[in-house]
Amino acid sequence: MVYNKTEKILEKQQLRSQKIIKAVREILSEKDMGKVSIKSIAQKAGIATGTFYLYFADKETLIDTVVQEIYQELLEHIKNERAQYSNGFDKLQATMEVCIQLFMKEKHLAKTVLVDVPQKNTALNSKYTYIENDLIRLAKIDIDELMDKQLIPKQDTLVSAIAFVGAFREVILSWISTGEPLDSELAQKTLIEYNMRALGRYII
Amino acid sequence: MVYNKTEKILEKQQLRSQKIIKAVREILSEKDMGKVSIKSIAQKAGIATGTFYLYFADKETLIDTVVQEIYQELLEHIKNERAQYSNGFDKLQATMEVCIQLFMKEKHLAKTVLVDVPQKNTALNSKYTYIENDLIRLAKIDIDELMDKQLIPKQDTLVSAIAFVGAFREVILSWISTGEPLDSELAQKTLIEYNMRALGRYII
Amino acid sequence: MVYNKTEKILEKQQLRSQKIIKAVREILSEKDMGKVSIKSIAQKAGIATGTFYLYFADKETLIDTVVQEIYQELLEHIKNERAQYSNGFDKLQATMEVCIQLFMKEKHLAKTVLVDVPQKNTALNSKYTYIENDLIRLAKIDIDELMDKQLIPKQDTLVSAIAFVGAFREVILSWISTGEPLDSELAQKTLIEYNMRALGRYII
Amino acid sequence: MVYNKTEKILEKQQLRSQKIIKAVREILSEKDMGKVSIKSIAQKAGIATGTFYLYFADKETLIDTVVQEIYQELLEHIKNERAQYSNGFDKLQATMEVCIQLFMKEKHLAKTVLVDVPQKNTALNSKYTYIENDLIRLAKIDIDELMDKQLIPKQDTLVSAIAFVGAFREVILSWISTGEPLDSELAQKTLIEYNMRALGRYII
DNA sequence: CATGAATGAGCCTTCATTCAT
DNA sequence: AATGAATGAAGGCTCATTCAT
Known part of the structure; x- marks a missing residue:
């Protein structure tokens, strides 16, 4: 169970990380290239700005x-x-x-x-x-x-x-x-x- | 005399402008590429931040x-x-x-x-x-x-x-x-x- | 619950807004009419200067x-x-x-x-x-x-x-x-x- | 002689003061009410900014x-x-x-x-x-x-x-x-x- | 774990005042 | 005395990062 839980958690973390990365890439791909601020990234990724720092040390x-x-x-x-x-x-x-x-x-x-x-x-x-x-x-x-x-x-x-x-x-x-x-x-x-x-x- | 004075001043202004430009170039050339802020430019050029605006309209x-x-x-x-x-x-x-x-x-x-x-x-x-x-x-x-x-x-x-x-x-x-x-x-x-x-x- | 939470937050935000507005009013009312700068407003409202911009677009x-x-x-x-x-x-x-x-x-x-x-x-x-x-x-x-x-x-x-x-x-x-x-x-x-x-x- | 000189000087000072005051009033009277900065006042008065401070303690x-x-x-x-x-x-x-x-x-x-x-x-x-x-x-x-x-x-x-x-x-x-x-x-x-x-x- | 409000350092720019010439 | 270049404090605003909930 514990193992499973850890696995699930890791998976979930992976997912979040991916979501964030995807958000950045989307912003980078936008024609008018919006601001690449943590706030906008978090918004696009559908997370809170603070959450970002749970997955990445910094920008x-x-x-x-x-x-x-x-x-x-x-x-x-x-x-x-x-x-x-x-x-x-x-x-x-x-x-x-x-x-x-x-x-x-x-x-x-x-x-x-x-x-x-x-x-x-x-x-x-x-x-x-x-x-x-x-x-x-x-x-x-x-x-x-x-x-x-x-x-x-x-x-x-x-x-x-x-x-x-x-x-x-x-x-x-x-x-x-x-x-x-x-x-x-x-x-x-x-x-x-x-x-x-x-x-x-x-x-x- | 007046002519001379003007000449000298212009020369001095040129010098300052050059000093500022040189400061930017230096900053741009630094290994770690320091921040190109007005403050850092002024510092490197040995002038006050306000002085910068005597020589350039803006950044x-x-x-x-x-x-x-x-x-x-x-x-x-x-x-x-x-x-x-x-x-x-x-x-x-x-x-x-x-x-x-x-x-x-x-x-x-x-x-x-x-x-x-x-x-x-x-x-x-x-x-x-x-x-x-x-x-x-x-x-x-x-x-x-x-x-x-x-x-x-x-x-x-x-x-x-x-x-x-x-x-x-x-x-x-x-x-x-x-x-x-x-x-x-x-x-x-x-x-x-x-x-x-x-x-x-x-x-x- | 969620509803309650939102309500509370909105209330709190209202409070902050009010606090800021009150701060301005106070400054405006002071005998010596202190400077109405963002800094002084924030100080009087007991918030950081940046916080101000969470509640008002600008001065x-x-x-x-x-x-x-x-x-x-x-x-x-x-x-x-x-x-x-x-x-x-x-x-x-x-x-x-x-x-x-x-x-x-x-x-x-x-x-x-x-x-x-x-x-x-x-x-x-x-x-x-x-x-x-x-x-x-x-x-x-x-x-x-x-x-x-x-x-x-x-x-x-x-x-x-x-x-x-x-x-x-x-x-x-x-x-x-x-x-x-x-x-x-x-x-x-x-x-x-x-x-x-x-x-x-x-x-x- | 000395008396005369002093008188002349005082007169000249008066003149300058008046010139400065006139400059302010002109600026105040301009339709679009330009900036009332020491610099603009001095400019309008035809003096150097520094000279202003010889006639008035401050703004x-x-x-x-x-x-x-x-x-x-x-x-x-x-x-x-x-x-x-x-x-x-x-x-x-x-x-x-x-x-x-x-x-x-x-x-x-x-x-x-x-x-x-x-x-x-x-x-x-x-x-x-x-x-x-x-x-x-x-x-x-x-x-x-x-x-x-x-x-x-x-x-x-x-x-x-x-x-x-x-x-x-x-x-x-x-x-x-x-x-x-x-x-x-x-x-x-x-x-x-x-x-x-x-x-x-x-x-x- | 997640949140997002709060923080405050830092940015560019202005301008009253000073001071070397 | 006169000059005006130089100063630097102060202003409004942004944003990466933190922290109480």
Whole structure:
């Protein structure tokens, strides 16, 4: 019984935590991005402001958690998609494609992940491992492999991976801000080819 | 005499303004990025809080001013360097080189320009024209020219320009955060070639 | 139970609101008329400055509320008393008598109503309908009636009503400042007769 | 020589003081009643803010001085006008007429004298002798005289004098706020007759 | 455990007054 | 004497956090 009770309680706590996190994400996703105050979060989560502090130490902890969750989700998506390909080029391309899809569908999430979070973590203040780093790591693995197989020229693969992600990030953000370009297909093709070409794929 | 006096006063005022701006820049550059409150700015500038308002209408005006100043500085550098080249590829390369030099020398400035400011201006909140937009514009001009001359394949040149700047930005920021890579020369070469290759320069 | 709880809370909130309003009234009534700052109000009400904003949107709202409250109280008194008379002269006299009574009993309230509030609303700044206007309106109705019945000479009844209230106001204020005159009865009689005579009651 | 010099200096000081006072009065007279800050006063007076403190101990002293000056001027006017009449009724009427004229011509001055100043001096805080008191005193003298001569019924002449001034004050203020009534002549006649009748002039 | 009213430090801004020049 | 830049206390308001119920 006791065990059960504990389990139930833990479950309930989980639920509450999730509710709070969901509330934050909803607020972050709102078009006009309402105030991200504890009060508004609690309101959206349907709890009292004080209750918040039973689940999270403080506001910062909450934000950290939300960010982690978002990251995990995104990486999950990417990994699933990549799993279908064995070729390094294809994997990179698939990564970009899934990211484009996801980000364009959830623009505010993209903003949070690509802008709001990193901005709090620049320079030596890198408290999180953020999505960009994860993406870079993934990209680097592929690029390393391609270089090993001599499919691309010798290069500082870390730099390339960073550039790869950076080019991608900037374009996505511009689309989020100004709306996707009219010829969306050409635009996406340009972006993908930009990065693929940049790696230096040998033309056979 | 009167003339002299006025001159001196103006000079002194300039100095104070500069002192305040410098204080903001310093705060923005601090590792732990202290609060950018009027109080902290005044403290850092060695003035009373009220004095601040003798030099700037309000906080927002100050921030605008700082941003503008930083932009002007950077663009000046870039334009000077680019002026020496007529060829599109060379100009783009020169732009990257001067930016690398400047940013690596003034890392804090780079951080402000590439991170702090853009983050306040994402999406529809584009009150400033920020450096990235200016850089993108410059890059696009060169890329358009290259495409017109059929030196690179057909592409959405705006996307390419954005990707170009994005790749660059990300790499620079990573260097700022983690320090330049050991083989700095290879790293820089990789970055530059990454972007040049990405444009699709036809190999002759 | 829930109902009870809600009731209790509402009651408590009412209490706080009242406490705050009372605090303002007290400050307004103090001899040296302390500063009417949020801080001083909160202090007097025994709450934190932030708490104030749980009960009133801002300072202006509070002041409005206080004023309205005072007005309602006074008008209630007057209307009750007037209800007992049908004759225009009697109604006017009753109005004066009830006002004299009330004001002399609650001198601070009188001061607020007759001095503090109007002074914030002079000229084109008439955001409130203040007691004086209401009193004037009431008086005018009676005077109009008297004139229609040809019980008083032809006159600009609005001017007369204003003068009526003004004469009254000034005398009351003088009594508040300097204390009622020794021969209080004569004094009150003089005031009432002054205004009644002024209207020009035809001597039969 | 020394004497002369001192005289000149005193004269100059007088001039400055006057300039400052004039500045305040101008600001008080402006339709939109700009901020009455030391800075704005100094600006209008054509002096530096610091200079102000060479002529007045502080802001309050200045305001007191301005008020005194205004009062003196007004009383001067009134006394001159009254001097032409020997009859008590005529004197009272003349007083009212000159006040109406003056106040309607300088509405903002009227506002200052009748509203702004008294409001700072209510109740036991009567630091100034304000115009109203002076007017009341004058009126009382006349009313006493009339009563002594048995031209009006027995009454508390102080109360009557206060009521007299109060009725007058209120009407003037209403004209200042809302503009003079259309039938200005009837309105003025009503006001004057109101007060005259109120005194109880025996109809012969 | 949950609540949400209460807290108070902190923010931006104004302005009467001072003081070095 | 005159200047006006500098001062800093004070004002209204916000919001992360606490605590009595």
